[in-house]
Amino acid sequence: MPPMTLQPLPRGLIVSCQARPDNPLHGPAFMVAMAHAAQGGGAVAIRTEGLADVAAIHAALSLPVIGLIKRDGRADGVYITPEVVDVTALVSAGAQWVALDATLARPETELRELIAAAHAAGVGVLADLATVEDAVRAVDCGVDALATTLHGYTPGTRAEHRGVPNLDLLARLVGRFPQLPVVAEGRFGTPQHVAAAFGAGAHAAVVGTAITNPREITRALAGAVPDSP
Template structure:
């Protein structure tokens, strides 16, 4: 049994501060570990986390699998962009390393396959390919990915953005692939989670809608009279 078997049919909770908010008070490894522990107590099947410090703290705080990544850079391929970043995530305690597997140029001029080989040969971790299109998902599995996630759909030049999650891509991948397909990206409601499983998802990742008070509060504040007054100025 692999960690993906443990995740089957479950909700994965992403515990990450907003990347464009360096002053977010939630940006602290201890805080993220407490958030992850709360999510696990609530029934989360796994936790997704960014950065070696957060990964290590969360691994020590929960008994569920940890999907780890290391974000680096501000444009293009930022999710675990090189083999070194991937090995760092695994060494910090990630059971699974999430890696950008889109067809965009990588900062080290390497390939997704290079990162897969590094993780598989140097660590005990598995590799989750974050993709944005069906073609990228198929290529990622050919390169050795242990599972595929729709994380980057709507965030690359080759994947048009959608208002909600890309359920069509989940269905396409589930129909074509034998590895687990993880639904991720703009999941915000229980109905969307159910729809993802109906489309063939192995597990569903939800992040800001669960773990970011900053993100949640901003969305709710937009419904207040004060926000309406501010927009009218």
């Protein structure tokens, strides 16, 4: 069971401030600026990747930080906070919540170990999921909140990726697990998407690219320019 000191997950808009190494905005200075802007706009928490960004945002802002680490290379494809050492490092960097891949791709014994490590450190676990079946096991293992983050990105759900949020999965999780906060994440990018998420019962909604990735925003807008007058 999680400790009594666990910080509740705020209700509202969570902004994902992440930039891969090939992004011009990669690095703590840029992500702190993004996080400040998000806080000013009404975000209730920041989701961010990497120890440097977690530490910098935690030091600069009063908002809770949901931290994660992405690492490729595992045979099972698990890359969001793959190891127990990642959990402990994120906590040391200042994360109040840890997000991790809780899909069935991850061995159950390992999932339980990561959750136990987070709870021992006094932080909550946000389970990034792709299916209801993932959620059933994650809840049994003791996670503190559920997110639709990985739907459309796992081998079993990739064919269902249609470029829009999966409100059906969101509503099914809300109905199945009323005792836990359910977070809408994955292709939520407009005010209408956010409103629909809360209409489906979401506790919070995560928006990333549509707020904090100017390159992709520009690419989408530039793609609307016709080839010729």
